[in-house]
Amino acid sequence: MVRREIQRFCIYTLFLTILVLPMVGMRGPEFEARRAFTVLSVLVGVLLLTTVFRLLRETSFYRNLGQRIRQRRDRALGKIQVLPRPVALGSLFFLLALFPFAANNYVIDVAITVLIYVTLGLGLNVVVGLAGLLDLGYIAFYAVGAYTYSLLNLHYGIPFWFALPFGVVIGSLCGCIIGYPTLKMRGDYLAIVTLGFGEIIRLVLNNWDNLTKGPNGLLGMDKPKLILPSFSDGGLSWTVVPLKSLPSLYFVILAVALLTVIAVHRLNNSRIGRAWIAIREDETAAELTGIPTTLLKLLAYALGAVFAAVAGAFFAAKLSYTNPNFFVFLESCVVLSIVVLGGMGSIPGIILGALALIAIPELFRELASYRMLAFGGAMTVMMVLKPEGFIPATRRKRELHEEELESEEAADE
Amino acid sequence: MNENGPAKAVLQLNEVHTYYGRIHALKGISCRIPSGGIVCLIGANGAGKSTTLMTICGVQPAAKGEILFEGRPIHRMRPEQIASLGISQVPEGRQIFPLMTTLENLEMGAYLRKDRDGIKRDLEKVYSLFPVLKERRNQLGGTLSGGEQQMLAIARALMSRPRLLLLDEPSLGxxxxxxxxIFDTIQEINRAGTPIFLVEQNAQMALSISGWGYVMETGRIVLADRARALLEDEQVKKAYLGE
Amino acid sequence: METQAFLVQQIVNALFLGSIYALIALGYTMVYGIIQLINFAHGEMFTAGSFIGLIVLGALQRMGFVESHFVLSMFVVFAMAMAYVAFLGVAIEHVAYKPLRRASRLSALLSALGMSIFLSNGMMLSQGVSDRAYPPVLGTGGIHVLGARITYGQIFIVAFAVALMVGLNLFVKKTKLGKAMRATAQNRRMAGLLGINIDKTIRTTFVIGPALGAAAGVMVGMYYGSVRFDMGFIPGIKAFAAAVLGGIGNITGAMVGGMLIGMVEVLWAAFLPSEWKDVTAFIVLILVLYFRPTGILGERVIEERV
Incomplete structure (x- = not known):
C-alpha cells in the first residue's frame, strides 16, 4: 500500500515535471527557472498532500474521525430541520430584504450578479436537470433577452416592463427553434449542437453591424422604472421612479430570482416535471406510456429560454450596455457548472452553486487571473470526487452513486 | 464423487456471491468442472447463469467466495489476466467485432499468444472445423449470418488454445x-481434450452431451447430479424439459 | 487563365486547411470511438502542441541549428511537440477520464469541459494572453502550377499530414495494438474477455490522438506565423464537426470529413463574406446531425451502450 502510493507519487511528479517545466518556464528565449520551479513545487506540494491524505485515510484513526464528523454534522443538520419550514424561509426572506441596507454598493453589486446567475442556473436546470437535455449554448438566450430589450428600448423607447413580454416570447421562440432540430439527438450530439447554436447567435450579434453595432455593442438603454402612487397635494397622483440605485435594482432581480425559484419549484413537483424526469430516465419508455415527449422537450427548451431572456433583459437594463463578448461559450460553461456543482435538479444546490462560483471568486480579486484556472480544475475534480454536486437532489444522488452503494453493500455482507 | 459434483476439478467455485447492479445475482454458488468433461448449467431466464460465467471471467467480479482455476485463486484477477490463464468464453449474443473481418476476429482470439506458427496451425484447424469461415475470412463480422457468427465466436475462443471453454447459450436464435x-462441434472440441462449461436454456440438448449438470434458480444452485440422472429427474422434466 | 489560377490556389488552400482539420478530427474520433466521450480538451492539446513547437523551434534557431540542419530540426520540433502532448493526453486521461469510465456520460463530458478550461487558462497564464510570433522557417520559396503559386511550406505540410494519416491507417489496420484498439472500440467487454488490456489500449488512444493534434498545431503555427492560448477552440469545434461529418468513431471518415470541412470553408471564404466563415462549420455540423447523424460514411451505427 505505502509502496504503491510512493510509486504513484514518483510517476506523477515525473509527469508534472515534463508537463510544467517547458510550458511555464519557456515564455521567452530564456528559461525562467524561478517561475517554472515555483509552479512545479506548488503542484508537487499539492500532490504530496493528497498522497499523505490517501495514506492517512487507510488508518483507523482517520476512519474514526470521519465517522465522528459525520455524526456531528448529521446532528447539526437535524437541529436545523427542527426549525419549522415557514419560519426558516421567512427569516431567510427577511434577511434578503434587509441585506441592501446593511451592505455597501460593491457587495450589493456582487449580490445582483449572484442573483442573475441564480436565475440563469435555475432556468438551465429546467433543461438539463429536469428534462436531461444537455445544453452548452444556454447563454445565447441570455443574449437574446439582453438584445431584445436593448433594441426595443433604443429604437422604440419601450420601457423595461413592457419589453419583458417581448423578450419572453422571442426567447421562447428561439428556444423552440434551437430545440426543434435537436429533438432526435442523443446527449453528446445535443451538447455539441447547442454549443454550435450558441456560437452562431454570438457571431450573428457580432457581425450584424447595422442592427447590433457589432462588437461595439449597444449603449444607453433606460433602467427599469416603477410607477408609484403618491399622495402629495391632497390628491392621488402617479409618479415614475427610475430604479437607478443599486439597492433598487437589487430588489428587482431579487423578485425575479424568487419568482424563478417558485416557478421551478412548482414545475419540479408538477405533472410536467414528472414527465420530464421520465423522459430523462428513459425516453422510449416515457413515449410508450403516452407522454408527448416531443412537445415536452420543446417546452423545456422554451421555458429554460424564458428565464434566461428575463435575466438578460435585466442585465442589459442594469448596465445600460451590452455587447456580444458578454455571451461567449465560457459563460455557458459557468452557468452549467453552477447547475452541476450545486447539484442537478436541486434548487438550494443551485443557489449555493451560484454563490460559490460567482461570489467566492470576488473575494480573491487579486488572484483574478487564476480564477478560470481554478474553475476548470474544480469542475474536473468535482466530477471525479462528487458528481452529484454540493446539495444533490435525492433522486440524482441515488443514480450517480448506485455502483458505489452496491459495491459497499456487497462488501459489507 | 461427492455431493458438489465430480472430483479432480479444473475449475471450482466455492460459495460465490455476485452483485449485479443492486441485485444480489449469485447467492453462494458452488460448483466444479472436471478436467476433460462437459458440465452444463441449466435454468430459466434470469436465474444467474450468464452472471456465473461473467464472474468466472472477472467481468462481474465476485463480492465474496472463492474461484479456483487449476487450484489457483482467480477471483481477484482482472479479465485480461484470467484470459491469459487460458479461460476462454463464448459469451451470449456472440459478441463478434462487427467491423473487423472474420480473419481479424479470429486473430483477436489469439491476441495473447506469441507463437506465430502455432497460431497459423490453429487457424487451419478451426477452418477445417468450420469451413464456411474460411470462405468468409475477408468478410466483415457484422455481415455474417447468425449461425456463421456463432461458429466464428466459438472458433475465436478456440484460437486462444483454451484450457477451459465457457459457452453461453450457443443455441440461442x-x-x-x-x-x-454446433452441439456436435462442441463434443468434438471436448474430445480433443478441452473441458467445457456449458450454459444453456435448451436443457434437453445440453444435458444429452454433458457428463454432469447443475440446475440454477434465482441465484442459487438447486440441483446437481449426473446429467443422465437429471434427464430422468421428475422436477427437471417438468420445469425444463417440457414433459 | 485567371480563373484557373484562382481555382488551383483555392484547391491548395482547401487541401492545407483540410489536412489540419483531418489531423485534429482524428483525435476526436479515436477517443469517441473507444470511450464514447467528446474530448473537449482536444482543442487545447492542439494549442499546447503549437506552443511547444514554438519553444523548441525558437531554441533550435538561437543555436543556429535550423539553418545548418533544416530537415533534422523540423523532425525534432515535431517530435518534441507530439511527445509532449502525448504525455499531456495520457495525464489527462488518467486524472480526468479514467475515474469516470463507469460514471454517467454527463459527468465525463463536464470533466472534459473542466480540463479544457483549465488547460487554456493554464496556457494563458504561462504563455501570455497576446499572439506569439512563430519564427518564419518555411520560407517563401515555391513553385508555379497552372498559374497558381504553391509554397514549399504548403507542400511540406500537406505531405507530412498525409504521411501521418497513412501511418495511422497502417497502424490501426496492421498492428496488433491497432487491432486491439479497434476491437476495444467495437466491443469493450469482449475485448477484455479475449485478454486485451483495456486500460493500455485506451492509453494508446490518448497518445496517438493528442500527438496528431499537436502536429497540426505546429503546422498551423508555422504556416500562419502565430500562436495564441485560445486558438484551439474554433478549430477544435470545426474538427469535431469534421469527425461527425465522417461518422464519429470512423478513422477514414474523420479524414474525409476534415477535407470536406476545409473545402467548404475555403469556398465560403472565396465567394462569401469572410466574417461569417466560422458559422459554416456550425451549420454543416447541425445539418449533418439533423439529416444524417451517422455521418457520410456512417456504416458504423452508434448505439448507446448500457
Whole structure:
C-alpha cells in the first residue's frame, strides 16, 4: 500500500515535471527557472498532500474521525430541520430584504450578479436537470433577452416592463427553434449542437453591424422604472421612479430570482416535471406510456429560454450596455457548472452553486487571473470526487452513486 | 464423487456471491468442472447463469467466495489476466467485432499468444472445423449470418488454445439443424481434450452431451447430479424439459 | 487563365486547411470511438502542441541549428511537440477520464469541459494572453502550377499530414495494438474477455490522438506565423464537426470529413463574406446531425451502450 502510493507519487511528479517545466518556464528565449520551479513545487506540494491524505485515510484513526464528523454534522443538520419550514424561509426572506441596507454598493453589486446567475442556473436546470437535455449554448438566450430589450428600448423607447413580454416570447421562440432540430439527438450530439447554436447567435450579434453595432455593442438603454402612487397635494397622483440605485435594482432581480425559484419549484413537483424526469430516465419508455415527449422537450427548451431572456433583459437594463463578448461559450460553461456543482435538479444546490462560483471568486480579486484556472480544475475534480454536486437532489444522488452503494453493500455482507 | 459434483476439478467455485447492479445475482454458488468433461448449467431466464460465467471471467467480479482455476485463486484477477490463464468464453449474443473481418476476429482470439506458427496451425484447424469461415475470412463480422457468427465466436475462443471453454447459450436464435451441428462441434472440441462449461436454456440438448449438470434458480444452485440422472429427474422434466 | 489560377490556389488552400482539420478530427474520433466521450480538451492539446513547437523551434534557431540542419530540426520540433502532448493526453486521461469510465456520460463530458478550461487558462497564464510570433522557417520559396503559386511550406505540410494519416491507417489496420484498439472500440467487454488490456489500449488512444493534434498545431503555427492560448477552440469545434461529418468513431471518415470541412470553408471564404466563415462549420455540423447523424460514411451505427 505505502509502496504503491510512493510509486504513484514518483510517476506523477515525473509527469508534472515534463508537463510544467517547458510550458511555464519557456515564455521567452530564456528559461525562467524561478517561475517554472515555483509552479512545479506548488503542484508537487499539492500532490504530496493528497498522497499523505490517501495514506492517512487507510488508518483507523482517520476512519474514526470521519465517522465522528459525520455524526456531528448529521446532528447539526437535524437541529436545523427542527426549525419549522415557514419560519426558516421567512427569516431567510427577511434577511434578503434587509441585506441592501446593511451592505455597501460593491457587495450589493456582487449580490445582483449572484442573483442573475441564480436565475440563469435555475432556468438551465429546467433543461438539463429536469428534462436531461444537455445544453452548452444556454447563454445565447441570455443574449437574446439582453438584445431584445436593448433594441426595443433604443429604437422604440419601450420601457423595461413592457419589453419583458417581448423578450419572453422571442426567447421562447428561439428556444423552440434551437430545440426543434435537436429533438432526435442523443446527449453528446445535443451538447455539441447547442454549443454550435450558441456560437452562431454570438457571431450573428457580432457581425450584424447595422442592427447590433457589432462588437461595439449597444449603449444607453433606460433602467427599469416603477410607477408609484403618491399622495402629495391632497390628491392621488402617479409618479415614475427610475430604479437607478443599486439597492433598487437589487430588489428587482431579487423578485425575479424568487419568482424563478417558485416557478421551478412548482414545475419540479408538477405533472410536467414528472414527465420530464421520465423522459430523462428513459425516453422510449416515457413515449410508450403516452407522454408527448416531443412537445415536452420543446417546452423545456422554451421555458429554460424564458428565464434566461428575463435575466438578460435585466442585465442589459442594469448596465445600460451590452455587447456580444458578454455571451461567449465560457459563460455557458459557468452557468452549467453552477447547475452541476450545486447539484442537478436541486434548487438550494443551485443557489449555493451560484454563490460559490460567482461570489467566492470576488473575494480573491487579486488572484483574478487564476480564477478560470481554478474553475476548470474544480469542475474536473468535482466530477471525479462528487458528481452529484454540493446539495444533490435525492433522486440524482441515488443514480450517480448506485455502483458505489452496491459495491459497499456487497462488501459489507 | 461427492455431493458438489465430480472430483479432480479444473475449475471450482466455492460459495460465490455476485452483485449485479443492486441485485444480489449469485447467492453462494458452488460448483466444479472436471478436467476433460462437459458440465452444463441449466435454468430459466434470469436465474444467474450468464452472471456465473461473467464472474468466472472477472467481468462481474465476485463480492465474496472463492474461484479456483487449476487450484489457483482467480477471483481477484482482472479479465485480461484470467484470459491469459487460458479461460476462454463464448459469451451470449456472440459478441463478434462487427467491423473487423472474420480473419481479424479470429486473430483477436489469439491476441495473447506469441507463437506465430502455432497460431497459423490453429487457424487451419478451426477452418477445417468450420469451413464456411474460411470462405468468409475477408468478410466483415457484422455481415455474417447468425449461425456463421456463432461458429466464428466459438472458433475465436478456440484460437486462444483454451484450457477451459465457457459457452453461453450457443443455441440461442439458431435453426434446429444448426443447433445440432454446433452441439456436435462442441463434443468434438471436448474430445480433443478441452473441458467445457456449458450454459444453456435448451436443457434437453445440453444435458444429452454433458457428463454432469447443475440446475440454477434465482441465484442459487438447486440441483446437481449426473446429467443422465437429471434427464430422468421428475422436477427437471417438468420445469425444463417440457414433459 | 485567371480563373484557373484562382481555382488551383483555392484547391491548395482547401487541401492545407483540410489536412489540419483531418489531423485534429482524428483525435476526436479515436477517443469517441473507444470511450464514447467528446474530448473537449482536444482543442487545447492542439494549442499546447503549437506552443511547444514554438519553444523548441525558437531554441533550435538561437543555436543556429535550423539553418545548418533544416530537415533534422523540423523532425525534432515535431517530435518534441507530439511527445509532449502525448504525455499531456495520457495525464489527462488518467486524472480526468479514467475515474469516470463507469460514471454517467454527463459527468465525463463536464470533466472534459473542466480540463479544457483549465488547460487554456493554464496556457494563458504561462504563455501570455497576446499572439506569439512563430519564427518564419518555411520560407517563401515555391513553385508555379497552372498559374497558381504553391509554397514549399504548403507542400511540406500537406505531405507530412498525409504521411501521418497513412501511418495511422497502417497502424490501426496492421498492428496488433491497432487491432486491439479497434476491437476495444467495437466491443469493450469482449475485448477484455479475449485478454486485451483495456486500460493500455485506451492509453494508446490518448497518445496517438493528442500527438496528431499537436502536429497540426505546429503546422498551423508555422504556416500562419502565430500562436495564441485560445486558438484551439474554433478549430477544435470545426474538427469535431469534421469527425461527425465522417461518422464519429470512423478513422477514414474523420479524414474525409476534415477535407470536406476545409473545402467548404475555403469556398465560403472565396465567394462569401469572410466574417461569417466560422458559422459554416456550425451549420454543416447541425445539418449533418439533423439529416444524417451517422455521418457520410456512417456504416458504423452508434448505439448507446448500457
Amino acid at each position: 439458431l435453426a434446429p439443424l444448426l443447433v445440432e451441428r
